Amino acid sequence: AVVSTQSGHYGRAHLGASTFEAQTRVALQISEQFLALRDGTSSFGALNAPLLRDALAKPTDTKLFVSLGKILYMLSPNTKTIRLSSSESVAPYAVMSGFLTAKGVPGCNLISIKQVVEENQLSFEVVEDDATEKAVVISGESVSVAGVVEGTVPFLTRINKTHTSIPLIGTLQALKDANDLADLKETAKSLHFVGDVVLVNFQPDAKASSESSSPAVAF
Numbered sequence: 001a002v003v004s005t006q007s008g009h010y011g012r013a014h015l016g017a018s019t020f021e022a023q024t025r026v027a028l029q030i031s032e033q034f035l036a037l038r039d040g041t042s043s044f045g046a047l048n049a050p051l052l053r054d055a056l057a058k059p060t061d062t063k064l065f066v067s068l069g070k071i072l073y074m075l076s077p078n079t080k081t082i083r084l085s086s087s088e089s090v091a092p093y094a095v096m097s098g099f100l101t102a103k104g105v106p107g108c109n110l111i112s113i114k115q116v117v118e119e120n121q122l123s124f125e126v127v128e129d130d131a132t133e134k135a136v137v138i139s140g141e142s143v144s145v146a147g148v149v150e151g152t153v154p155f156l157t158r159i160n161k162t163h164t165s166i167p168l169i170g171t172l173q174a175l176k177d178a179n180d181l182a183d184l185k186e187t188a189k190s191l192h193f194v195g196d197v198v199l200v201n202f203q204p205d206a207k208a209s210s211e212s213s214s215p216a217v218a219f
Contacts, residue, residue: 054090064154067168069098070217079140092124102217162195173216
């Protein structure tokens with residue numbers, strides 16, 4: 001590949017694996033690195049290795065963190081500092097990844113998330129665990145939510161002080177105006193009344209309400 005520079009000089013990038021044998025060895029080495037990263041035995045050659053290693057080691061926990069981040073954005077989109085109870089290193093970045101993904105910010109993966117949160121002026125604070133609550137708790141500007149993993153499915157277990165048990169699958173939207181419910185009879189799969197919020201789970205391929213002030217998020 002020809003590479004140009006601002007000074008007008010040109011060069012040609014050189015890949016060491018220019019023979020069939022070398023390409024085979026490189027492919028094998030990369031595969032071994034992925035397996036080692038998955039198993040947590042080595043992070044050689046990996047960017048943001050600690051985050052990736054933790055995420056791959058506990059995929060269901062990571063899914064819960066991301067899902068709670070999406071729920072937090074849906075209920076408190078103006079949040080600038082996210083407080084969370086988990087001390088796992090991947091937790092705050094996975095939560096912020098979900099929050100910014102729900103906001104529509106591109107590139108919110110665990111490779112680029114540190115730069116993305118800085119660009120979007122989002123921060124986090126780890127708070128002391130509540131010994132009486134086993135769920136992961138995250139809080140934003142005006143709301144707190146909690147969740148657990150059952151099997152491989154993340155569940156929302158609390159919004160503020162109201163307890164619930166909602167699987168975070170499909171597409172969810174929060175409605176605060178009861179009048180919006182009349183338009184959702186054909187598309188709503190289930191309704192969950194949590195305090196003054198109605199969470200609507202939509203049928204597959206169904207469109208969320210465009211009238212609601214709350215964004216719909218997909219899990």
